[in-house]
Amino acid sequence: MSPPSQAKNVNVHTLLIVALTFICALVIWLVYDSLRPAASACEAIFQQSEMQLGVKLHVLKNQGEIVLGRQPIAELTEKVQAVAVNLKACCVMHSGDTDNRGFAQCQSRFNQFTTSLTQLESQVSNATQLHAKGGESALVEARQAASALLEDIYSVSDKLENEVNTLSAPPLVRNGELFLSEQFEGEGINERWRIIRPDNDRWMLQPSEKTLLIVTQPGSQVEANDSLRNVFVLNQALPQEDFVVETKVALAIQHQKNGASLGLWENADNYLEVGYFGFSHGYNVRRSPFFRKELRGKAHLVEENLNQHGRVKEPETIHLRISKQGNKYLGWYALVQGDEAVAESAWKLIATHAVPNFNGKVALWASNDDGKVYSTTASETPEIPVEFGYVIVK
Structure with a gap:
């Protein structure tokens, strides 16, 4: 057995190592934080709102399944993500001016959403405690109250969107021959x-x-559907x-329903879409x-049948184009090899x-x-990677 003085020295030595390790980690973080690009005002708002809502969502995910159910929690997660994204979008579309009336309206919606989420968090926490004590009748009442709060939360999220x-x-500004050249290189x-x-x-x-890179998954916006995920709107x-x-x-394309699109988007009921798709x-x-x-939820599709059948092992490269001529919009495609230039x-x-x-x-x-x-071999289409290489407007 080690003498007490020796044990004490070992403890001090250990504490010094822990302290030095912490100080080194702190110094490294401060250096990194000083060197990395500063977030814009809108990005900072997004990070703060995402963190604020994420803490509440974490509690609801841990405690809420008994009260809310698994599917409502998944839907709530989507609404939380949408609110943070839309608050940032509102900031960006007001050119980062967070003092104007337009952004104040968006901020007010966000505050409404946060308040309702806090109420739901409290409701779920109380109901969970009652359930643990065997209060089944109180749990039924809590579920009804939680359901009403969820409706309020969804309503506020939809209004903000x-x-x-x-x-x-803000308008695109011409720079030489182009209004936009997005190369996805940052x-x-x-x-x-x-x-x-x-x-x-x-x-x-x-x-x-x-x-x-966008990985495909089930989701559609055609007519009555409104479940499309990861729609990137400029x-x-x-x-x-x-x-x-x-x-x-x-x-x-590996199976029916795999596809990728370039669109002009107003909302899920009003858009134009040129794409490449695995038709049945x-x-x-x-x-x-x-x-x-x-338009107004009614779709009209024209397919260019190239008589290309079956899945492919290597990615095909297709260029997609929408051109505006007055009130007419023309959809185009060009199938080329890899990085080959498009004549x-x-x-x-x-x-x-x-x-x-x-x-x-x-x-x-x-x-x-x-x-x-x-x-005869599969009931669902597989997820596939889709890579967008550039976007230009000219």
Whole structure:
């Protein structure tokens, strides 16, 4: 057995090591924090709101399943993410001016949401304690009260999103021949991109490859559907005059319903979409470009059938384009090899849609539609990676 003085020396030595380790870690963090780019005012607001709401959501996830149920908690998680994203979008669309009346309205909605979430957190906590004591009748009442609070929370979230959708976005400004050249080469995504229904496990910026990666999953916005995830909407107004918007996409369609799209987006009931998709072909898959418009929840689609059947092992590269000519919008595609340049003659017209008084914003997305396939071997389509290589407006 060690003498007391020796044990004391060992304890002091250990405490010194712990203290020095902490100090070193603190110094490293301070150096890192001083060197990294400062967050913009809008990004700082997003980080603060996400953290504030995340703490409450963590409590609800840990304690709320008995009171709320698993599916409502999943829906609540989406609403929390949407509120943080929309508050940032509101800030960006007011050019970072957090003192004006427009942003104050968004901030007021956020405060309403936070208050209702706090009330729900308290309700769930009390109900959990009652349940532990065997208070089943009180638990039923708590569930009813929680359900009413959830309706309020969803309503506030939807109102904030609708208000952001109707805001006048700052216009794109011409720089030489281009209004926009997004190459996805920075460490972080441009803050003017707003992600509708974000799922952070299924998208990533890949600066070394200069691509935006989105992993497909079930979700659709066609007609009555409104479940599409990871819709990247650029919160900047397109030119009033005629324009062209283009993107490059690499994807290896594996089954029916895999697809990727370039869109002009007002909301889930009003948009234009040119894309590349795995259409049903009996039990097989038909890989085809298409051009869809949806107005007031009614969709019209034109497919360019290339007679390409079956899945592919290596990603195909397709360039997608929407051009505006007055009140008409033309959907185009060009299938090329890898990084091969696209000659103007390579563009093929799919269809023309007439949409008077349309004010869509540039949008990107990838999905598995409803995920249901017609096959003898699989009942659902697999997730696939989709890589967007650039977006330009000219």
